Amino acid sequence: MLTGIGTASTAPVIGICAALEPARWAVWDQPAALVPMNYIEHVQRAGGLALLIPPDPALTERPGEILDRVDALLLVGGPDVGADRYGAEPHPMAEPPVPLRDEVEIALVREARRRGMPMLGICRGMQVINVAGGGSLLQHLPHSHGSDEHRRQAGRFAGNEHGVRLDAGSRVATAEGEAPAEVASHHHQAVDRVGDGFSVTGRAADGVIEAIESTNGSWQVGVQWHPEPDPGSRIIGALVDAARRAGGSS
Numbered sequence: 001m002l003t004g005i006g007t008a009s010t011a012p013v014i015g016i017c018a019a020l021e022p023a024r025w026a027v028w029d030q031p032a033a034l035v036p037m038n039y040i041e042h043v044q045r046a047g048g049l050a051l052l053i054p055p056d057p058a059l060t061e062r063p064g065e066i067l068d069r070v071d072a073l074l075l076v077g078g079p080d081v082g083a084d085r086y087g088a089e090p091h092p093m094a095e096p097p098v099p100l101r102d103e104v105e106i107a108l109v110r111e112a113r114r115r116g117m118p119m120l121g122i123c124r125g126m127q128v129i130n131v132a133g134g135g136s137l138l139q140h141l142p143h144s145h146g147s148d149e150h151r152r153q154a155g156r157f158a159g160n161e162h163g164v165r166l167d168a169g170s171r172v173a174t175a176e177g178e179a180p181a182e183v184a185s186h187h188h189q190a191v192d193r194v195g196d197g198f199s200v201t202g203r204a205a206d207g208v209i210e211a212i213e214s215t216n217g218s219w220q221v222g223v224q225w226h227p228e229p230d231p232g233s234r235i236i237g238a239l240v241d242a243a244r245r246a247g248g249s250s
Contacts, residue, residue: 012243014048015070016040017108017125019078020055020101038228039076039122039236046237047244048072055104063104063111072118072243074236075105075125077226080189083139086131091139093188106132113197116218118242120235126191126212126222133195141188141208164210164225170201171221172211175238183210183225190224198222219246 016035023032033054040050053059053066067073082097083090085106105125109132112119121129127137164183166173191209194200202211202223214220219242227233 011047011049012071012240012246013051013069014043014072014074014240014243015051015053015066016043016074016076017101017105018052018054019076020098021078035076036228039074042228042231042233042236043074043240045231046240048240053108055098055100057100057104060103060107063107067108067111067115067117071246072120072239073108073112074239075109075119075121075128076228077123077125079124080139081124081127081131081137083137086136088136088139093140102128109133113214113218113220116216116220118219118239118246119221120239121222122228123224123226126224127189129220129222130191130195130198130212133197135191135195135198136193138190138192138208141190164202164204166211167201170211171213171219171238172202172223172235175221175235176233183227184229185225191222 016039018033018035020031021034023030023034033052035052043050051070056066059066078101079098080095082099082102083094085102105128109119109121109129113133119129121127131137166176191200191212194209194212197215198212198220199215200209200211201213202209204210208224210224212222219239221235221239223235227235
């Protein structure tokens, strides 16, 4: 286990990639490194320690400097991944990317994959994992699927719920016990070509890919929905458990 963070602790340390967003609070109105507390609370309830990883240009060249200090990696939701990251032109409905966040998170994912480190990507995070592995994205589901099923109500999870089908025996299905009846959703992009070393283990009724996981035996998973608003979801807790099983060391 790590000795540099909480020397007496045996709790696995989960590095959470923080968003880079404008924020206002008290006297401040400036860019901030942000992670919603419900992600952190899931980690804490599972007995893990949450460590926020802000976008740091140094990590694009030396991602191991932070991964040496954590036991697992959690990539959270946020804006669209830049289309240039997978060799495409941006769709007219694509959101403006955050290039530094894209670059840092892709570097972290590639190094985490090389190490076999437990890793979970949620919504955008799943898309980052896929792109880091050479995969591509569908840039606007209403265009590719003719439906806004996954983001009927912008700016909220309520009103965007839908069902998912998970492969029996997959890591996601094992974590959740069974496929959730409905999941919280808020996205207009999705995995298209699946990245190297990953397979599809979950889909929505319309065929949109909802879960991917590593084929090399590592606990490396992506889910397209948002489990963090659901206190009963066990997928983030499963990441903590995987870090614990890995021996609590990176």
